Amino acid sequence: MRITDLSFRYGRRAPWVLTDVSFELPPGTVAEVTGGNGAGKSTLLRLLAGAVPPGRGSITGRPPVVGYAPEIFPVEQAFTARAYLGHLAAVRDRPAAAMDLWAERLGLTDLLDTPLRDLSKGSAHKVGLVQALLAPPGLLVLDEPFSGLDERTRAELPLIAAEVAAAGGIVVVSDHQHGLAGHPGLLRLTVAAGTVTVTTFETGLVEARTLEARTTEPRTEAAAAAGLGAGRAAPAGEPDGEPVPHPRQAVVEVLVDAADAEAVVGKLRADGYQARLRAHTPSEGAS
Numbered sequence: 657m658r659i660t661d662l663s664f665r666y667g668r669r670a671p672w673v674l675t676d677v678s679f680e681l682p683p684g685t686v687a688e689v690t691g692g693n694g695a696g697k698s699t700l701l702r703l704l705a706g707a708v709p710p711g712r713g714s715i716t717g718r719p720p721v722v723g724y725a726p727e728i729f730p731v732e733q734a735f736t737a738r739a740y741l742g743h744l745a746a747v748r749d750r751p752a753a754a755m756d757l758w759a760e761r762l763g764l765t766d767l768l769d770t771p772l773r774d775l776s777k778g779s780a781h782k783v784g785l786v787q788a789l790l791a792p793p794g795l796l797v798l799d800e801p802f803s804g805l806d807e808r809t810r811a812e813l814p815l816i817a818a819e820v821a822a823a824g825g826i827v828v829v830s831d832h833q834h835g836l837a838g839h840p841g842l843l844r845l846t847v848a849a850g851t852v853t854v855t856t857f858e859t860g861l862v863e864a865r866t867l868e869a870r871t872t873e874p875r876t877e878a879a880a881a882a883g884l885g886a887g888r889a890a891p892a893g894e895p896d897g898e899p900v901p902h903p904r905q906a907v908v909e910v911l912v913d914a915a916d917a918e919a920v921v922g923k924l925r926a927d928g929y930q931a932r933l934r935a936h937t938p939s940e941g942a943s
């Protein structure tokens with residue numbers, strides 16, 4: 657996807673928010689958009705998602721399926737979450753099961769029958785995320801998705817971003833909290849004074865070396881398809897205890913803060929993965 661000489665303002669007499677911005681987002685990119693309040697992050701995201709047309713310049717190569725979750729989900733609608741998401745699933749030619757799977761993954765299942773206007777801010781935000789993910793997106797644009805989310809759901813977002821990217825999609829997330837900071841190869845788009853500066857991070861805290869077991873479908877489906885579901889017998893270990901993966905399994909190495917290690921292992925196990933803590937030397941982190 658290519659952004660060329662893009663300029664935008666909200667009215668003919670309004671000040672320019674972006675001026676002559678050019679950059680590329682190759683397939684598989686995960687990008688975080690940062691910048692001060694009012695810098696133009698949400699505006700850039702609306703433009704990338706196609707929610708507003710460019711004033712000048714062009715955006716080409718946008719993938720056909722775009723999932724976009726604006727910063728504020730409009731709750732003033734006379735539907736339950738289930739009716740709203742079910743309708744969108746039908747419009748996008750997706751089965752209702754897609755809604756159920758994403759609702760489960762984002763911790764929304766128990767609230768699906770709640771009217772939208774009665775949802776808390778964080779839960780309404782989750783409805784916005786589920787609708788963006790209903791159809792596997794070639795471009796996923798999330799405006800401040802970490803804001804107001806509970807810890808469990810926050811932990812899912814970097815995984816979802818990595819899965820969309822591993823399937824060849826582009827992920828663009830505005831985020832004051834650097835929630836995707838660990839993603840290897842992360843692009844940072846810094847918006848300031850009408851320009852966008854692009855920085856690439858070659859490695860991050862989380863090194864996902866093998867992601868072929870992932871798809872853009874929720875983990876439960878992906879894990880089942882890859883034979884990684886809960887209850888699958890662990891392969892026999894070698895004498896030193898190193899697990900031997902089944903041919904349809906893959907090993908994903910995840911490097912995390914030491915303080916989070918046990919919690920991450922516990923979470924992976926709770927999700928049905930075989931996970932273990934292993935000794936780590938600092939030099940490994942640079943690989």
Ligand SMILES: Nc1ncnc2c1ncn2[C@@H]1O[C@H](COP(=O)(O)OP(=O)(O)OP(=O)(O)O)[C@@H](O)[C@H]1O
Binds near residue numbers: 695697700
């Ligand atoms: N719908 C709109 N109509 C007119 N001006 C707007 C509109 N939306 C945003 N703006 C203006 O465009 C500029 C950029 O706003 P934008 O919301 O993109 O910034 P932001 O970086 O996302 O800010 P924040 O971090 O506070 O969410 C601001 O000056 C804002 O007042």
